[in-house]
Amino acid sequence: MPFSESFFARKFGVTERDLNRYLAEAMSAGGDYADIYFEYLSTTTISVDESIVKSATQGTTLGAGIRVIAGERTGYAYSDDLSPEKILKAARVAACIAKGPATVDTIGFTENPTRDLYPVLTAPTESSLAERVALVKRADAAARAADSRVFLVQAMYADNLRHVLVATTEGGLTFDRQPLARMGVSAYVRNGEGRPQNAYSGGGGRVGLEFFETVKTPEYFAGEAVRQALVQLEAVDAPAGETTVVLGPGWPGILLHEAVGHGLEADFNRKGVSAFSNRVGQQVASPLCTVVDDGCISNRRGSLNVDDEGNQTQRNVLIENGVLRGYLHDRLSSRLLRATPTGNGRRESYQHIPLPRMTNTFMLAGESDPEEIVKSVNKGLYCAAFGGGQVDITSGNFVFTASETYLIEDGKITRPVRGATLIGNGPESLKHVSMVGRDLQLDQGVGICGKEGQSVPVGVGIPTIKIDRMTVGGTAK
């Protein structure tokens, strides 16, 4: 696509000459590199609560962020006004990080090669509001009809459409159109006046609205949320202490996100503050484990044609047969560590400095039959669904909260247990993986990852795996 036909050229009259001027201003006090990131974001949220469309919002934000890198120093400024004067002012502020003569004159821009991992003709954000409202109402109706013990349903739908443009002093010019949609249902159930239980199910991706008709329907999410909540009504206290844990396929892959993913982000490793620092080539997991981060799976929530620094995303092997292979880089870390960029430079918005971030992180399938994995456990836990997780990347300790979990007794999945936190240590936990199933599943598309105050959408995945030893934070001894 010629630049003149790109979104920001058409809508805001941005020209290559403007981009050159902004970047030259950014480098007016020296520096090694500068880039500018234009963002135009439209969002919609619709929520049905107590069976009525109680609230809905649409919004628009736009702006440009300018970054100057000088050695290990980064200067950053942004403007929510796309007029040349305001952008030039932001460029001058960002330029203050460097001290020296101007280092950029004329840049010959070349458009980076493009591809389309999310060929969505009509983005959900561009489709009719009525159509989207109908989806949320269907989810609400299905959840209410599912069981008489349901006393409250909250159904939510959110989408956004992001147009971005990245121009760099290296001459890179990239644009992308990034649709994203997600819906979810929270179901609350109780027996009579007994203790309530709640559960959530949701999903989506970089998809068109037809995804919710053909792949995962509102009725599916409603049914799942109610089913999980009803299971909790029968739950007994979770055990306390170390036990064998079997993780079911899909969303429990959040274990990888917390246990290894964050610890392998190159900014922490460049600074030597991660439990995985200086461990490339070492055994950090059982030989059964191969973990990748793959930003180019079609239509996934964590996927991107290009990262937020204009680099193409790719499939990066993090752990291969248990051996640590590499880190996730943004532009700064790959420059400073002289590594190849991995397409993991991401940011929440034009107001934020890019950081190395995950995309879709998962473990490759192994050879075990999932049923055999459960059968092999005499006494332990089976985790089918999780809530959120968190990690201390320096000590390597991580937690995640199991939301649908069962006891395994004599090789059989038996009673459900109450929500409990599981805790482990990143470089140690995966060494205790003794079986890996052949049933790799990616999650349904609801993940949000937070780091240094910036949230970005991500995906996770895992086959059924058996971890011989993990600490479970229950109350039953």
Add this chain to the structure above:
Amino acid sequence: MKAQAQFEEIAAGAVGLARARGATDAECTLIQGDEFSVSVRRGQVENLKQAGARGAGIRVLIGKRTGSAYTSDLTPDGIRAMVSGAMEIAEITSDDSFAGLPEDADFGKVDADLQLYFDDVETLSTEEKIRRARDAEAAALAVDSRITNSEGASFDSYTGYRVFANSRGFVNSYRTSNCSLATVPVAKLGDAMERDYWMTAARSASRLESPELVGTTAAKRVLRRLGARKVATQRVPVVFEARVARSLLDHVFDAVNGNSVYRKASFLAGKLGEKVASERVTIVDDGTIPVLFGSTPSDDEGVPSRRTVVVDKGVLTSYLMNTYSARRLGLKTTGNASRGLTGAAAVGHGNFYLEPGAMTAAEIIRSVPNGLYVTELIGFGANTVTGDYSRGAVGLWIENGELAYPVSEVTISGTIPNLLAGIEAIGNDLEFRGSLASPTVMVGELMVSGK
């Protein structure tokens, strides 16, 4: 003041435009602020960020239907597009008989000067901000040779306006400032690394702790984590350091949040007047204490902030409500409406705190023969619908009333109702470092899971 008047005019203009387009009522929020942040690592500036951001949001009512929209474009075109967006949304929402603005008599603001803005935040030079960050990091690195690395230090500041106008003629705007200084040292013992942090935050640069104090406090905190062990699984008394005890207040807030209560999605729903905590426990929400982070002249619907006793000597005395949740519960708003730019108001808290007791933290620790002193909690294992509680913990083991050795990779679990009922001691060390505040708290028994 000129800028402030201009913003009030834009907000009131948006409300007028919505009315002219047929809205029964409308309320507009506008935020304009300047942010600055600098981070320093190993003495060198790492990131320097500076920018001004603004945004407006509107909520319109057409009869009993509502619609919301927001924009970062405050030009007349941007505001018009936002109003149209909200009107369009109101076409697709449902009638909600409880929706609406507060009663006219409810509007108002706190008369006293809450001192939310200090101009020394804006006038503090970039060089001085960098110096403070550098000095904080250097102070931490100088404490002990086992502190081998650092995630750096940062100085952040913000000054800005928040403006609110609605179709009943209520207009309010106020200016706030805040700044903070933090550092994160990393210590090493053998192959094991630990990090911890210390942060000071205030509305005025002159009220921040000194960089030296921030650095040495962070250093002490990280050093005491070195050599951590995993302990055996056992039921013991647990002492929450004041900094982490704040998270318990967060759970109580979620449970007294009127929006959860009217939906019966809280373990405290239907418990007004009942004993929900140990008689030592009195919890207050007060949005009117000058200078503190949780103070505002009025809430985000234009209702004055106030002081509300939520738990009085263990008895649940009030929920925290906005207009909507109060109507649902047949009660009066407590002035706790909270929203970002747009949408139906959620419920927020002012300065939400646990009243201090008489013992010092050291006396509380001395009273425990065998237990856990928690200095950090991680994870999201608190469910205020069911009351289930299970979180990852870091801390120090207490042996015969002394802090004996560091502990990590354990969890603490129980239920929030039992935890509140089991509070046996409260420290005298209440300090407002944010809008949630708690003294040291000791709970008689929780399950600690480890080996």
